Amino acid sequence: MLNVSLPGLELKNPIIPASGCFGFGKEFAQLYDLSKLGAIMIKATTAEVRFGNPTPRVAETPGGMLNAIGLQNPGLEKVLSEELPRLEQYDVPVIANVAGSAIEDYIEVAEKISSAQNVHALELNISCPNVKTGGIAFGTSAETAGKLTSAVKKVSSVPIYVKLSPNVTNIADIARAVEAAGADGITMINTLLGMRLDLKTGIPVLANKTGGLSGPAVKPVAVRMVYEVSQAVDIPVIGMGGIQSAEDVLEFMYAGASAVAVGTANFVNPYICPEIIEELPHTLKKYGISHITECVGRSWKHEQKPAYSRP
Amino acid sequence: MLNVSLPGLELKNPIIPASGCFGFGKEFAQLYDLSKLGAIMIKATTAEVRFGNPTPRVAETPGGMLNAIGLQNPGLEKVLSEELPRLEQYDVPVIANVAGSAIEDYIEVAEKISSAQNVHALELNISCPNVKTGGIAFGTSAETAGKLTSAVKKVSSVPIYVKLSPNVTNIADIARAVEAAGADGITMINTLLGMRLDLKTGIPVLANKTGGLSGPAVKPVAVRMVYEVSQAVDIPVIGMGGIQSAEDVLEFMYAGASAVAVGTANFVNPYICPEIIEELPHTLKKYGISHITECVGRSWKHEQKPAYSRP
Amino acid sequence: MKKELMEVQRQEQLAESIFRLELSGTLVRQMQKPGQFVHVKTGGAYAPLLRRPISIAEIDNEKDTFTMIYRAEGEGTLQLSGLRKGDQVDVLGPLGNGFDPDAEIPGTTALLAGGGIGVPPLYELSKRLKNHGVNVIHVLGFQNERNVFYHNEFAALGETYVATVDGSYGEKGFVTDVIKNNNLVFNSVFAVGPNVMLKAMENSFPDNRMFLSLEERMGCGIGACFACVCKTAEGSYKKICVDGPVFQAGEVLIPC
Amino acid sequence: MKKELMEVQRQEQLAESIFRLELSGTLVRQMQKPGQFVHVKTGGAYAPLLRRPISIAEIDNEKDTFTMIYRAEGEGTLQLSGLRKGDQVDVLGPLGNGFDPDAEIPGTTALLAGGGIGVPPLYELSKRLKNHGVNVIHVLGFQNERNVFYHNEFAALGETYVATVDGSYGEKGFVTDVIKNNNLVFNSVFAVGPNVMLKAMENSFPDNRMFLSLEERMGCGIGACFACVCKTAEGSYKKICVDGPVFQAGEVLIPC
Numbered sequence A, B: 001m002l003n004v005s006l007p008g009l010e011l012k013n014p015i016i017p018a019s020g021c022f023g024f025g026k027e028f029a030q031l032y033d034l035s036k037l038g039a040i041m042i043k044a045t046t047a048e049v050r051f052g053n054p055t056p057r058v059a060e061t062p063g064g065m066l067n068a069i070g071l072q073n074p075g076l077e078k079v080l081s082e083e084l085p086r087l088e089q090y091d092v093p094v095i096a097n098v099a100g101s102a103i104e105d106y107i108e109v110a111e112k113i114s115s116a117q118n119v120h121a122l123e124l125n126i127s128c129p130n131v132k133t134g135g136i137a138f139g140t141s142a143e144t145a146g147k148l149t150s151a152v153k154k155v156s157s158v159p160i161y162v163k164l165s166p167n168v169t170n171i172a173d174i175a176r177a178v179e180a181a182g183a184d185g186i187t188m189i190n191t192l193l194g195m196r197l198d199l200k201t202g203i204p205v206l207a208n209k210t211g212g213l214s215g216p217a218v219k220p221v222a223v224r225m226v227y228e229v230s231q232a233v234d235i236p237v238i239g240m241g242g243i244q245s246a247e248d249v250l251e252f253m254y255a256g257a258s259a260v261a262v263g264t265a266n267f268v269n270p271y272i273c274p275e276i277i278e279e280l281p282h283t284l285k286k287y288g289i290s291h292i293t294e295c296v297g298r299s300w301k302h303e304q305k306p307a308y309s310r311p
Numbered sequence C, D: 001m002k003k004e005l006m007e008v009q010r011q012e013q014l015a016e017s018i019f020r021l022e023l024s025g026t027l028v029r030q031m032q033k034p035g036q037f038v039h040v041k042t043g044g045a046y047a048p049l050l051r052r053p054i055s056i057a058e059i060d061n062e063k064d065t066f067t068m069i070y071r072a073e074g075e076g077t078l079q080l081s082g083l084r085k086g087d088q089v090d091v092l093g094p095l096g097n098g099f100d101p102d103a104e105i106p107g108t109t110a111l112l113a114g115g116g117i118g119v120p121p122l123y124e125l126s127k128r129l130k131n132h133g134v135n136v137i138h139v140l141g142f143q144n145e146r147n148v149f150y151h152n153e154f155a156a157l158g159e160t161y162v163a164t165v166d167g168s169y170g171e172k173g174f175v176t177d178v179i180k181n182n183n184l185v186f187n188s189v190f191a192v193g194p195n196v197m198l199k200a201m202e203n204s205f206p207d208n209r210m211f212l213s214l215e216e217r218m219g220c221g222i223g224a225c226f227a228c229v230c231k232t233a234e235g236s237y238k239k240i241c242v243d244g245p246v247f248q249a250g251e252v253l254i255p256c
Ligand SMILES: Cc1cc2nc3c(=O)[nH]c(=O)nc-3n(C[C@H](O)[C@H](O)[C@H](O)COP(=O)(O)OP(=O)(O)OC[C@H]3O[C@@H](n4cnc5c(N)ncnc54)[C@H](O)[C@@H]3O)c2cc1C
Pocket: B059, B060, C037, C048, C050, C051, C052, C053, C054, C055, C056, C068, C069, C070, C071, C072, C073, C074, C075, C076, C077, C078, C117, C118, C120, C121, C214, C215, C216, C217, C218, C245
């Protein structure tokens, strides 16, 4: 009752750890069998090795957290030679999160990483708010987002999902642009740009000054955006932003997501993904749903079929 | 140590109840003396009487709340004949929040309400996310925002503050546009567009479907935007979004706000404004600040004067 | 109206998810009418953020205590159910207009109809009506036998019928069914419960003097935010938190 | 590493804002080394959201209990200080590498330098070093006399100096001042405290065998999020949560 089919991905269940919140799976593999997961979104990979931003890189906020990791990663070569092969022992598809400073970087990483045996899809990160070049700059203009998408689509051996930034006036426009440019799916949302100041010094708590807000605090914004985008495009949406429970999963799927990713909650409870997967069948039963795919878009399908009436 | 001077406004202290969270002051006047407040931002006033959206109009979210009141108000005439005169008994300037569906509506309301004796400034609401026409539509394009601002500026007898929406890709652009169009100040942020779905029915909890997110959850986004905008313009910023304590006030002022507004927290604790006002001198003392105005922009002034060094 | 840190005197579970909480403080001295409510803040600074409206179920002016009966279901009420004797809880109240038992004519009969967690405020109302010389008949509706509470307490004050949706306790059906099946005769009606029940009461007994207590999601609870409005028949509106929660039948349009 | 709902056995206040909390559970069986830490979740589902890293101050393998000593200052630690005997608390651990007392040569002398809430992990370390036949000298630094804790406990294990910034207790100054002023002689150094103190130790005693325990803001605490990295001298990086928090002096660049 939990399996979901998406371009390039046959998921046992719709639960995917979100990129950057699960490293390359190594640490969590010590805690549970990664084969239980629907898929794994690995940490953003760039062509070169990146150290990222200075610390402090995280700060807590009411119901959420800010991060400014700055895409630290071991670089394409090492991801291909060490991280991905290590994940081959698990029966789980990998979605590779691809980042860069220029279109050429994305193309290089996408082309090479998409040919790795266990990479079943790419997630184009055009929404990282914590790097000076690239990242969010590609995700706030529909035109640039479209261009990058079609360039990457040409070289990728697997379907591509584009990860959208919530820091935009009209997210549906960006979604339509990447769909038109050949995206096979959309993942959303990346973090909201935020900031905290130290009361004693007056200066930002994060060394990078601003950071990306994630966690339960952003859930209402994420749900609203998934609701808008899933109605604006015909490609599937993988929803995320503050998911902590099986109920939250339902809310995102009602909004229009076909699967979901769990980010920050992995820090709060490292067992959260398998726990949600175990809980989901009971939650579906509680709400009278026989298969998870019935949930998808229920919030707006409802309007199209006035047969169901508001109780 | 708390007084602040802003265009049109001599504030005893920088604490202002935010528009829509304080009605027209009548209910809170039963709880404490409104003359204690820095100023009062009254509920949005439109030319005609408005009932607003169907209920439910509010929903709770992690660390925040959604509202879709829809600008319910008794209409310009009644505000002029009943609400504003009742506020005259208090020694407190009123900032009148002005809304409408078309430029003409704003002009009409602004012209008339700005001539009321106790209205010392207008707050142009170009950011309400809960109405079908007007509201946020004026606040998401720099061009439209500028046009509306200059039209209203022409007719207003008092300084005008423009209330910005956070639901935009580049809030500094909008800020610069309204400054160029003659705005005397900026108030920010209005609510972030969000949504919650009912788990049993799958449909939105709010009858209006989407609503505006406010409360502590949005504070990091608000602080970041105040930080950006206060550096982009030369007119003062009144900051708001999740303020619940004297410490939060400091954080907004460090970010660049010259005064602040308190919204949602009035629902959690109706005495919050006088409590913060009473607490502020102790908080300033704790952090070694002798006058509240020293806080303004400390986060970025810091960078300009490398004399202070990071401890 | 006042905000006070009140002290928990007693917390007990009455039925599945149903708790009874007794609080003490000087705020009780301002409680005038049955049907008023309090706005309760649980948890820390922002979790959960908003206050929860809960009816006053019983007032003890001698001990400066009052009782509320609530269903622990969501975040706020679950936290409330974790409070123990001696703990403090932040209460704003009393709020709203309430019922006016003294406006009834002694010797007449009042029907008190409650659905689920609408039942609690009827208890103080019933005691006051009885004191005032009004005969009381209670019809209490619950989902099933596991949710039933206060049957004996109401029975001690007057004729009491209990209905459950599944028939597992008392009579099967809704309160309106029970009233009709038992051919109950009464002069006035006081009803608290979900809007569908209130609407059914209005439709079933259009000729009776009738007072209804409405529920709505609230922001401030004091009339400032316009969250809790409902329309009146003449196209105007009322705020449930200050103009209500009690309205005479027909005064407002019940949304459902 | 394991996640367990551990039970509070004891909570007591040691000094101004300083608390000692004893927890029991089978997770204790995995605790191997002093200097390891646990990641503690307080509060409800999302307030506060993140876990708090707290060092293991004492391990009692016979009773399956361990102790932590912490300063209640922010939201999470204040909640922690509200826990009472019998309450449960969500603990993830043990995390990090820890110190290795067995690597020291019996008969040598170890200097244990702690600043503020860096003092607690030195207690278990000191006991183990002593057990292993190593002489221990403690230099503990605090802000002022109101913050001082565990002076007697450390004194029972070996020579102990206390420094306060304002001189209100023990000697006036920083730990490095006290070490120099007393001409302390030692073979190895174990230091825990704020980065400025660690840096000062590194600079003041460049020739000693020295182990430092670093603090950094953490996300996951298990090596997955890259929140807690610090640079190494060769331009690479280490994660404080898994590669540390204990590093040999010079192994990483102390950010400050
Ligand atoms: C005037 C009035 C009197 C009430 N009296 C009682 C009573 O005596 N006993 C009792 O058990 N309940 C009573 N209720 C309902 C009670 O307010 C809700 O059950 C409670 O707010 C739910 O909170 P939660 O934390 O369990 O749910 P959550 O789902 O966490 O609540 C989320 C948000 O929705 C609001 N909400 C949820 N359900 C309701 C509801 N039915 N009515 C209004 N707001 C709601 C909450 O206040 C909160 O803001 C009354 C409601 C009103 C308006």
